[in-house]
Amino acid sequence: MLRSLLNTLRLTIKELRALRGDKVMIVLIVYIFSLAVWMVSMAASTEVNDLSVAVVDEDHSPLSARLIDSIQEPLFAPPALIPPETAEQAQIDGDYVIVVSIPPNFEHDLRAGHTTTLLLSVDATAVAFAGTGATYMTYLLSQAITDYLQPGTADSSLVDVVFRNRFNPNLRAAWFSSVMQLMNNVTILMLILSGSSMIREREHGTIEHVLVMPVRPHEIVLSKILAMGLVILISSVASLILVVQGAMGVPVAGSLGLYVFGTAIYVVAIGSLGLMLASFTHNMGQFGLLVLPVIVILLLLSGGLTPLESMPDWLRYVMLWINPSAHFASFAQSVLYRGSGLALVYPELLAIAAMALVSLTMVLSRFRKILS
Amino acid sequence: MEFVAQLKNVSHGYKATAALSDVSLDIPAGQMAGLIGPDGVGKSTLLGLVSGVRKLQHGDVTVLGHDMSNRRARGALGARIAYMPQGLGRNLYPTLSVRENLDFFGRLFGQKSRERAARIDMLLDATGLAPFPDRPAGKLSGGMKQKLSLCSALIHDPDLLILDEPTTGVDPLSRRQFWDLIDRIRENLSDMSVLVATAYMEEAERFDWLAAMNDGAVIATGTPAKLRADTDSTTLEEAFVKLLPGSAAQDAGVTLRPRVAQDNAVPAIEASGLTKTFGTFTAVDNVSFNIPEGEIFGFLGSNGCGKSTTMKMLTGLLTPSAGESKLFGKPLRAGDMQARQDIGYMSQSFSLYGELTVRQNLDLHAKLYDIPADRRAARVAEVIAEFDLDDVTAAMPASLPLGIRQRLQLAVAVIHQPRILILDEPTSGVDPVARDSFWRKLISLSRDGGVTIFISTHFMNEAERCDRISLMHAGRVLEVGSPSEIVEHHGVATLEDAFVQRLEAAAAPEADSTKDVLPAARREITVVADPQGPLRASATRLWAQTWREGLELARDPIRMFFALAGPMLLMITMGFGISFDVNKLSFAANDQDHSPESRRLIEGFSSIPQFDEQPGFTTVDEMNDRMGRGELTIALEIPDGFGRALHQGTTVPELSLWIDGSMPFRAETARGYTLGLLSWFSDLIKSENGQSTTSSVSIETRFMFNQAFKSAYAMVPSMLMLILLLIPAIMSTISVVREKETGTIANFRSTPVRRVEFLVGKQLPYIAVATVSFWMMMALGHWLFELPFTGSLPALTLAALLYVTATTGIGQVVSAFTRTQVAAVFATAVISIIPTVNFSGLITPVSTLGPSARAFGLSFPGAWFQPVSVGVYLKGFGFGDIAPNLAMLALFCLAYLLLAALALRKQEA
Numbered sequence A: 001m002l003r004s005l006l007n008t009l010r011l012t013i014k015e016l017r018a019l020r021g022d023k024v025m026i027v028l029i030v031y032i033f034s035l036a037v038w039m040v041s042m043a044a045s046t047e048v049n050d051l052s053v054a055v056v057d058e059d060h061s062p063l064s065a066r067l068i069d070s071i072q073e074p075l076f077a078p079p080a081l082i083p084p085e086t087a088e089q090a091q092i093d094g095d096y097v098i099v100v101s102i103p104p105n106f107e108h109d110l111r112a113g114h115t116t117t118l119l120l121s122v123d124a125t126a127v128a129f130a131g132t133g134a135t136y137m138t139y140l141l142s143q144a145i146t147d148y149l150q151p152g153t154a155d156s157s158l159v160d161v162v163f164r165n166r167f168n169p170n171l172r173a174a175w176f177s178s179v180m181q182l183m184n185n186v187t188i189l190m191l192i193l194s195g196s197s198m199i200r201e202r203e204h205g206t207i208e209h210v211l212v213m214p215v216r217p218h219e220i221v222l223s224k225i226l227a228m229g230l231v232i233l234i235s236s237v238a239s240l241i242l243v244v245q246g247a248m249g250v251p252v253a254g255s256l257g258l259y260v261f262g263t264a265i266y267v268v269a270i271g272s273l274g275l276m277l278a279s280f281t282h283n284m285g286q287f288g289l290l291v292l293p294v295i296v297i298l299l300l301l302s303g304g305l306t307p308l309e310s311m312p313d314w315l316r317y318v319m320l321w322i323n324p325s326a327h328f329a330s331f332a333q334s335v336l337y338r339g340s341g342l343a344l345v346y347p348e349l350l351a352i353a354a355m356a357l358v359s360l361t362m363v364l365s366r367f368r369k370i371l372s
Numbered sequence B: 001m002e003f004v005a006q007l008k009n010v011s012h013g014y015k016a017t018a019a020l021s022d023v024s025l026d027i028p029a030g031q032m033a034g035l036i037g038p039d040g041v042g043k044s045t046l047l048g049l050v051s052g053v054r055k056l057q058h059g060d061v062t063v064l065g066h067d068m069s070n071r072r073a074r075g076a077l078g079a080r081i082a083y084m085p086q087g088l089g090r091n092l093y094p095t096l097s098v099r100e101n102l103d104f105f106g107r108l109f110g111q112k113s114r115e116r117a118a119r120i121d122m123l124l125d126a127t128g129l130a131p132f133p134d135r136p137a138g139k140l141s142g143g144m145k146q147k148l149s150l151c152s153a154l155i156h157d158p159d160l161l162i163l164d165e166p167t168t169g170v171d172p173l174s175r176r177q178f179w180d181l182i183d184r185i186r187e188n189l190s191d192m193s194v195l196v197a198t199a200y201m202e203e204a205e206r207f208d209w210l211a212a213m214n215d216g217a218v219i220a221t222g223t224p225a226k227l228r229a230d231t232d233s234t235t236l237e238e239a240f241v242k243l244l245p246g247s248a249a250q251d252a253g254v255t256l257r258p259r260v261a262q263d264n265a266v267p268a269i270e271a272s273g274l275t276k277t278f279g280t281f282t283a284v285d286n287v288s289f290n291i292p293e294g295e296i297f298g299f300l301g302s303n304g305c306g307k308s309t310t311m312k313m314l315t316g317l318l319t320p321s322a323g324e325s326k327l328f329g330k331p332l333r334a335g336d337m338q339a340r341q342d343i344g345y346m347s348q349s350f351s352l353y354g355e356l357t358v359r360q361n362l363d364l365h366a367k368l369y370d371i372p373a374d375r376r377a378a379r380v381a382e383v384i385a386e387f388d389l390d391d392v393t394a395a396m397p398a399s400l401p402l403g404i405r406q407r408l409q410l411a412v413a414v415i416h417q418p419r420i421l422i423l424d425e426p427t428s429g430v431d432p433v434a435r436d437s438f439w440r441k442l443i444s445l446s447r448d449g450g451v452t453i454f455i456s457t458h459f460m461n462e463a464e465r466c467d468r469i470s471l472m473h474a475g476r477v478l479e480v481g482s483p484s485e486i487v488e489h490h491g492v493a494t495l496e497d498a499f500v501q502r503l504e505a506a507a508a509p510e511a512d513s514t515k516d517v518l519p520a521a522r523r524e525i526t527v528v529a530d531p532q533g534p535l536r537a538s539a540t541r542l543w544a545q546t547w548r549e550g551l552e553l554a555r556d557p558i559r560m561f562f563a564l565a566g567p568m569l570l571m572i573t574m575g576f577g578i579s580f581d582v583n584k585l586s587f588a589a590n591d592q593d594h595s596p597e598s599r600r601l602i603e604g605f606s607s608i609p610q611f612d613e614q615p616g617f618t619t620v621d622e623m624n625d626r627m628g629r630g631e632l633t634i635a636l637e638i639p640d641g642f643g644r645a646l647h648q649g650t651t652v653p654e655l656s657l658w659i660d661g662s663m664p665f666r667a668e669t670a671r672g673y674t675l676g677l678l679s680w681f682s683d684l685i686k687s688e689n690g691q692s693t694t695s696s697v698s699i700e701t702r703f704m705f706n707q708a709f710k711s712a713y714a715m716v717p718s719m720l721m722l723i724l725l726l727i728p729a730i731m732s733t734i735s736v737v738r739e740k741e742t743g744t745i746a747n748f749r750s751t752p753v754r755r756v757e758f759l760v761g762k763q764l765p766y767i768a769v770a771t772v773s774f775w776m777m778m779a780l781g782h783w784l785f786e787l788p789f790t791g792s793l794p795a796l797t798l799a800a801l802l803y804v805t806a807t808t809g810i811g812q813v814v815s816a817f818t819r820t821q822v823a824a825v826f827a828t829a830v831i832s833i834i835p836t837v838n839f840s841g842l843i844t845p846v847s848t849l850g851p852s853a854r855a856f857g858l859s860f861p862g863a864w865f866q867p868v869s870v871g872v873y874l875k876g877f878g879f880g881d882i883a884p885n886l887a888m889l890a891l892f893c894l895a896y897l898l899l900a901a902l903a904l905r906k907q908e909a
Helices: A002-021 A023-032 A036-044 A062-070 A084-092 A104-112 A126-151 A174-206 A208-211 A217-247 A254-280 A282-302 A313-322 A324-336 A342-371 B043-051 B071-079 B098-108 B113-128 B141-155 B172-188 B225-229 B236-243 B305-316 B337-342 B358-368 B372-385 B402-414 B432-449 B485-491 B495-505 B518-525 B534-554 B557-577 B597-606 B620-628 B642-648 B664-689 B709-732 B735-743 B743-751 B755-782 B791-819 B821-839 B849-856 B862-874 B877-905
Strands: A053-057 A096-103 A116-121 A158-168 B001-015 B016-028 B032-036 B060-065 B081-084 B160-164 B193-200 B209-214 B217-224 B268-279 B279-289 B295-302 B321-327 B344-348 B418-422 B452-456 B470-471 B476-482 B585-592 B611-613 B634-638 B655-660 B697-704
Touching: A002 A023, A002 A217, A002 B279, A002 B358, A023 A036, A023 A174, A023 A217, A036 A174, A036 A217, A036 B821, A036 B849, A053 A062, A053 A084, A062 A096, A062 A104, A062 A126, A062 B470, A084 B402, A084 B620, A096 A126, A096 B141, A096 B585, A104 A116, A116 A126, A116 B305, A116 B518, A126 B664, A126 B697, A126 B709, A158 B160, A158 B664, A174 A208, A174 A217, A174 A254, A174 A282, A174 A324, A174 B664, A174 B821, A208 A217, A208 B344, A208 B495, A217 A254, A217 A342, A217 B060, A254 A282, A254 A324, A254 A342, A282 A324, A282 B557, A282 B709, A313 A324, A313 B557, A324 A342, A324 B225, B016 B043, B016 B193, B016 B209, B016 B217, B032 B043, B043 B060, B043 B081, B043 B160, B081 B743, B098 B113, B098 B141, B098 B849, B113 B141, B113 B321, B113 B557, B141 B160, B141 B172, B141 B877, B209 B225, B217 B225, B217 B295, B225 B236, B225 B791, B236 B432, B268 B305, B279 B321, B279 B476, B279 B709, B295 B305, B295 B432, B305 B321, B305 B344, B305 B418, B305 B452, B321 B452, B337 B344, B344 B402, B344 B495, B358 B402, B358 B585, B372 B402, B402 B432, B432 B452, B432 B534, B452 B534, B470 B495, B476 B485, B476 B495, B485 B495, B495 B585, B518 B611, B518 B743, B534 B557, B534 B755, B557 B709, B557 B755, B585 B597, B585 B664, B597 B611, B597 B642, B620 B634, B620 B655, B655 B664, B709 B755, B709 B791, B709 B862, B735 B743, B735 B755, B735 B791, B735 B821, B755 B791, B791 B821, B821 B849, B821 B862, B862 B877
Parallel strands: A053 A096, A116 B697, A158 B655, B032 B193, B032 B209, B081 B160, B160 B193, B295 B452, B295 B470, B344 B418, B418 B452, B585 B611, B585 B634
Antiparallel strands: A096 A116, B001 B016, B001 B060, B209 B217, B268 B279, B268 B321, B470 B476, B634 B655
16 A cells, blocks of 8 residues: 555656656646636637627717717727628628617607617627627617716616626626636646556557556556646646736635645546546547547536536536536636635535546556557 | 769767767679668668768768759659668558558659559569568568568669668568578669668678778778678677777677576476467467576567567566466466566567656666665666666666667666566667677576576577577467577577578468569569659659558548547537527525515516526525525515505615626626516506606617527537637648658658658548538538528538648648657647637637737638638628638648648758
8 A cells, every 4th residue: 555655656756757858848838827828818708898899870960979979898899980881791791790770860850759770780690799799789879868868867767776796796707717718728738648648658668668567557547647637736726826816817715725626636537537538549649539529528518618507408417427627617616706615616526526536447447458 | 883872071960969970981882782880870870861861961972973962963862762761660551551552652753553563563572472462561570571661662673772770670581581582683683782781790791891880980891701801700790899999899708607407496487378369360379388497588489470479478468368377386467566576577669768867767666666765776776887877877768879778678677686587679679799798697697696587589699598499480389499409400500590491381381482583573674664754753642642641541440430520529519518598597586575566577587588586585695605606696686665666756776686797708698688677677667657668769689690699500600610620630730740750751751752742642631531521510500400501602612621721731730840749739739729719709709809819810720711601601601702711711721831841851860
């Protein structure tokens, strides 16, 4: 038992030394946990933010000017004024997500009590933004019209609602996407690192060599997960503190210790998954082809991009059963934003740990088969 | 022409180490010229420079009258030189059959199919490979592989044949046949010059001219007879050792002291009926032997005859299919740690950790073998001294010459003082001097330490040093006995003769390869070269790459399966899984009012599918707790007096609404739904109060291109962009770098193939596979997701073709830059996933990205293809709408090809 532990430790140190010697890998790790996290979470998000808008103003009245003025940042980008004949083409080209058309004599008709229609053309191919963008735009414009026609009455609606966004008051997407991006990068790195290290050892015959020694397969497997997990864990926590909290100013509500603990379990699960995938393939070509779809599924269907609830039930259950990222995404949100404690998140951690255990068992049972 | 190659003041170095220093050498033409010398003295470098495979650094090299520093001259010479690189069958493609391999080489030289077929038939006849044209090269025995390599080198009637250690690792019979074959070919092609590097001195005896090399310099040249006479030696081996400067000359000779036999002791190794089958192939067939303790037991036989498999079974690495092996009387079991403590093993190829230094490797093994901490350092120091590793303790193993590396492997194998040593061809490729010193170590281990040594070898003089030897062929043991017994039994002069006789008898039914080759070889020169025009030849070379890469891909069913099934799986899961139709938002209310109005409001929430009503809450703490656990997305509090206030109209009642903001997208959508619901509620109450409800303005929202507002309609075309980037790129990223790793890149360097032909040729099969998967995904879109298709199918087809050409190009660029497949796969995954998922319009339209992110996205082809795919599907695009995108995609194809061509070197450093 003690010897087994010592062997694992010794092999772990060997793995760490090997990683230290690999300059390309170190550069990639640094890049992915600094620049990549920052860039992606700052630039791309599902937040309705700076949505591209154009206005076709055929009225040229004070009201239409008022409406144009009301379309403001941060929700919408400053609207472009375009002539009616180019509106359709511009939207076909994907230049604007929303085009607001103000018909001729709009203010005049309105004051005269005629019914008029304001048309919003929304590019529904941008599904992530179209619905929410249109809702906001409708709300904004109707407020502006009421305010213009009956100054002072805009507030006197029947019901007053106080919106309180818990955990992320301004609904800043970067808060969310930065942590999800961190998870994505942990997933990509750990999966490829662990799997490829197994394939490389097999190709170089070093694994065979080690197995002639009094070393057991589980010691080799654990040492790989330990070494790479440690590096990834440390870099991801450093990235959380320095990049996410520090450079991007995202407040972290919950306990960092709990988060590190959960990440450690997650890293082990992903490492085991990588080794398991490697055990099904014979060379890097096959491994690459297998690992990419797995990464994409882990990332896009974790509930980090679109809510799990919107998936069809069958797919949601499949994801909850096989996708550790789905549980980790929910864990990370609870801990980092809602400040949840262990008592609230332990089911997620158990699920991740169970998945790690299944993959590990699979790897070990296939270990000798891999060699022949 | 007097000299086939002339070198003047040639120096060559790799980083800090010099491989050749100021070598000047004239190699005579029309002769069999040999380079002899220990490992790592620069023989391979010299051959590489002469063949044009390596880039000349300093000095002048003239080959067949052309200056090798001139690119044009090298191009012309490519068709006149044949180069067979070091390593058995390293320039062959293992999954291709014998004939396919040769066909490929014929195409590389632009031969027409009829000429190719005629040449292949002749070569196969001449080399005795004719009975196995359809056997995959990887399944050939060592001797056959080497003959096939030779055939591929001879396919274009070269004027200069360069062979780098062609017989290393081949059994004596195959070796003898090989040289006979070369002799006969030279009889027929008397103009051909042959340049050979070898570590076997006995082979060098038959060469016409020799250059002995040591430490990057030529120390003597001349005929073998002259070298022997100059040094006053009887054999070339002796002559060479005497030519070496310094101490190396003194300790020649290995003597085997007699073993003291121990009677009735338990045998150290006892194998009975060992059998191993892989599928239908029987690698080892009913092998039995006993090895007493302290014996040196030699294992001979050609490559692939089952020696390594037998050894692996004895170490416990492989479990026998049948039979049993015992170590010291105890049956060997897979998990037996004590048995492993007794065994030291050295595998055929170098298998220590290349990323650790010599000392770290030794330390690690000492620890893993559990040498107690207090003795560990002493033991490591001991083996370092014993195996003369003092000077290299801090070096990385990869930087060491083969001889020293093998010494290190042996040091590692004995560090725990095992009682049995199992050594799989430990001296293959090692020069005579180093081999002798290696053997002195073995003998001392056996005689002084009582260690049992089980060793496999191809060297006859090593076999003679064993106490007993066994000869293995095609999985069976043919003969066991002491060397003198075997010689006596066969009634021949030498052990080699005895083995050749025995092997010939065993191999007779399979192939009688040495008989009747003369007429065939003579026919060879009657094939008239029928050259193609330059353009046709170029097309043939390009097609050769396509054909071969395609065959290799088709022979890897797992890769093929992943390549086609992966995209389908992704399309199905993503098409269903990524949905922005937010539904079933968990909602709970705290109704303090209990009025009809408050109930109506709550009913409003629960009646639409967007909200999923949960049991109400009573306190803010409870709500906080439930939201913290993620059970609630929206919480509504209706204050007391809400209904009354609504009807009186004097005060405006205030509702409180909490939204879980930890996932902003969901929160925003929830907020939007709530706003809509509340305005519906206001209108309802107003109309009940008799107030005017409708203002005269209506705001109409028209969802364009996707009226039903289905996520799948937008996601499927976008996923097309994502999948057709990731999968083709990761497939093609293997293409070039795999050849670098396996060594077949030498065929690119030593033949007239151009870089663009090589790259485009290899790219085509991947484009074909990607196109197939494009149509499969189109079918999914049509039948599974029932997507409307509004635009021009030919336009999308063309765009997709350009797009996958660009994306496979990304893979090739990475492949050309990287050195290992691991690095290539890693880099491609990291480089491609982030921009395509985030900046190519998959989720966030490119038009809403910030300037830097947009520029980043647009620098990948994905951002150009996504609007095309979405546009043709949903917006009715035709060719006119996508012309700029098509142009950009074409530009990407060209740029990637150019970049890959620049990164790919026709010559090594």
